Amino acid sequence: MTAATNRTADRRRFFQTGAAAALGWTLGSPRVQGDDAAAGLVENGTYIEPPRRVPVVADADVVVCGGGPAGVTAALAAARAGARTRLLEAHGCLGGIWTSGLLSYILDSGNKPGIMREILAALQAREEDVRRAPSMYDPEALKLLLEQMCQEAGVALQLHTHCAAAVRDAANRLALVVTESKSGREAIAGKVFIDCTGEGDVAHQAGCGWDYGRPETGDAQPMSFIVLLTGIHLDEIRPYVSSLPGDTWAAPKDALAGLIKESSGFGPSYAKPSLFPIRETLFCLMANHEYGLRGFDVRDVTRATLQGRAELHRMIDGLRSLGGPWKGLRICSSPERIGVRESRRIHGRYTLSSDDITRGARFDDAVCCCTFPVDVHSTAADRGKGIEAAPVRAKPFDIPYRSLVAKDVDGLLLAGRCISGDFYAHSAYRVTGNAVGMGQAAGLAAATAVKEGVLPHEVDWTELAKTAPWSENA
Numbered sequence: 354m355t356a357a358t359n360r361t362a363d364r365r366r367f368f369q370t371g372a373a374a375a376l377g378w379t380l381g382s383p384r385v386q387g388d389d390a391a392a393g394l395v396e397n398g399t400y401i402e403p404p405r406r407v408p409v410v411a412d413a414d415v416v417v418c419g420g421g422p423a424g425v426t427a428a429l430a431a432a433r434a435g436a437r438t439r440l441l442e443a444h445g446c447l448g449g450i451w452t453s454g455l456l457s458y459i460l461d462s463g464n465k466p467g468i469m470r471e472i473l474a475a476l477q478a479r480e481e482d483v484r485r486a487p488s489m490y491d492p493e494a495l496k497l498l499l500e501q502m503c504q505e506a507g508v509a510l511q512l513h514t515h516c517a518a519a520v521r522d523a524a525n526r527l528a529l530v531v532t533e534s535k536s537g538r539e540a541i542a543g544k545v546f547i548d549c550t551g552e553g554d555v556a557h558q559a560g561c562g563w564d565y566g567r568p569e570t571g572d573a574q575p576m577s578f579i580v581l582l583t584g585i586h587l588d589e590i591r592p593y594v595s596s597l598p599g600d601t602w603a604a605p606k607d608a609l610a611g612l613i614k615e616s617s618g619f620g621p622s623y624a625k626p627s628l629f630p631i632r633e634t635l636f637c638l639m640a641n642h643e644y645g646l647r648g649f650d651v652r653d654v655t656r657a658t659l660q661g662r663a664e665l666h667r668m669i670d671g672l673r674s675l676g677g678p679w680k681g682l683r684i685c686s687s688p689e690r691i692g693v694r695e696s697r698r699i700h701g702r703y704t705l706s707s708d709d710i711t712r713g714a715r716f717d718d719a720v721c722c723c724t725f726p727v728d729v730h731s732t733a734a735d736r737g738k739g740i741e742a743a744p745v746r747a748k749p750f751d752i753p754y755r756s757l758v759a760k761d762v763d764g765l766l767l768a769g770r771c772i773s774g775d776f777y778a779h780s781a782y783r784v785t786g787n788a789v790g791m792g793q794a795a796g797l798a799a800a801t802a803v804k805e806g807v808l809p810h811e812v813d814w815t816e817l818a819k820t821a822p823w824s825e826n827a
């Protein structure tokens with residue numbers, strides 16, 4: 354047999370028996386020594402990665418990981434405070450759930466001075482003639498705005514970059530993140546890091562502890578596949594549209610749920626579907642819940658995405674079949690990434706508790722005030738498929754700076770939905786107005802830590818807040 358036929362036979366065997374078997378091992382079994390070099394690197398079902406040199410391609414004062422509402426704001430605040438700032442974002446646009454998740458609706462923004470106000474004013478100026486409800490925006494307009502703001506502030510922006518590992522130095526300070534992208538595996542050094550990945554990926558990779566879901570069961574809030582719709586006109590479908598002036602909250606949702614059931618033959622997995630008007634002929638639909646799947650597990654996220662897309666297409670096909678005002682209905686955009694409500698809650702130097710939100714806690718080191726209520730979407734399909742009644746009620750409460758400072762690793766701040774809080778506290782502060790309030794505080798604190806040569810937990814936020822660009826005294 355020639356070498357070429359040998360290789361062909363090997364290749365055939367590889368495809369016939371699967372990659373693992375061809376390498377001389379099976380999943381979870383002890384290593385079987387083969388003559389392939391890779392076989393020697395597999396032990397007890399794990400691949401032992403050989404040491405390799407990863408180029409350190411950039412260093413920055415402040416490295417922000419994740420460019421969602423929290424991350425963009427953190428990067429803007431750090432850069433504007435004079436720090437050399439690098440923003441790493443996994444997807445091809447900034448905005449996170451705002452844009453790649455197609456959210457289109459900003460909550461708890463009214464009492465957020467600074468960057469939140471700037472963004473709302475800029476959207477208002479650009480979209481004045483087309484927006485149909487306050488706090489609604491067109492994700493495409495926001496993508497451009499966020500890129501322009503970051504470029505103007507001098508943020509070094511890196512899209513399509515996934516943070517895959519985090520490296521601490523001997524003093525337990527985060528020193529590097531390792532990224533994966535089309536450019537391969539690269540390292541980025543920084544003086545202070547801010548984890549705004551939503552999932553708390555970087556803090557987890559660095560070895561921080563975290564909590565997830567309800568403490569009793571581990572159940573967490575469902576993911577949701579949001580879509581943008583076109584081919585319908587606001588004036589013709591008003592009874593089904595949420596968030597219009599005078600909206601009673603329940604009526605349009607119940608009407609839409611009934612219509613979906615009648616036209617598609619099934620009730621939506623989110624029993625209170627919301628159709629939000631962006632323009633007269635462009636709408637955002639949130640009608641899907643994916644239960645029991647975790648946003649930090651790629652197989653769960655894949656399953657949620659496939660199920661969510663299939664459900665939305667069935668629903669829209671059903672509505673279109675009604676004809677009349679629905680006859681032109683089409684999905685014109687689906688999310689680059691399904692929306693994840695709840696993921697890792699990283700341990701910080703303070704953990705916001707249900708007790709704090711119930712009593713409307715005030716803190717000297719407040720970064721912003723959350724005025725949003727406890728908002729728990731059913732954590733399982735048998736819990737009503739809507740919004741659950743909670744044993745806890747929130748009064749407006751402060752989010753303290755210490756909840757943004759990682760407990761287990763130095764040089765690391767958190768902002769957005771991955772900060773330190775319990776299940777019910779998270780269900781209130783998770784909305785994007787608060788993510789922005791936290792992001793701008795984390796960015797300013799990080800830049801200040803670098804300037805003063807201290808660690809983030811040594812920054813006196815109470816003093817710093819008095820001169821923050823958005824404070825009344827500044």
Ligand SMILES: Cc1cc2nc3c(=O)[nH]c(=O)nc-3n(C[C@H](O)[C@H](O)[C@H](O)COP(=O)(O)OP(=O)(O)OC[C@H]3O[C@@H](n4cnc5c(N)ncnc54)[C@H](O)[C@@H]3O)c2cc1C
Nearest residue numbers: 419421422423443449450460516551577692693769770785
């Ligand atoms: C379906 C749904 C509906 C919601 N409704 C509302 C609403 O109406 N109004 C509202 O204000 N809030 C709403 N929320 C809550 C809110 O959207 C989130 O809590 C908010 O996104 C928090 O912002 P964030 O910046 O922490 O996270 P995200 O928006 O998730 O941003 C995280 C960013 O990090 C990036 N990233 C993730 N991992 C990595 C990595 N390893 N490396 C590099 N980049 C990474 C992501 O691509 C993303 O851009 C909703 C959430 C969901 C899921």
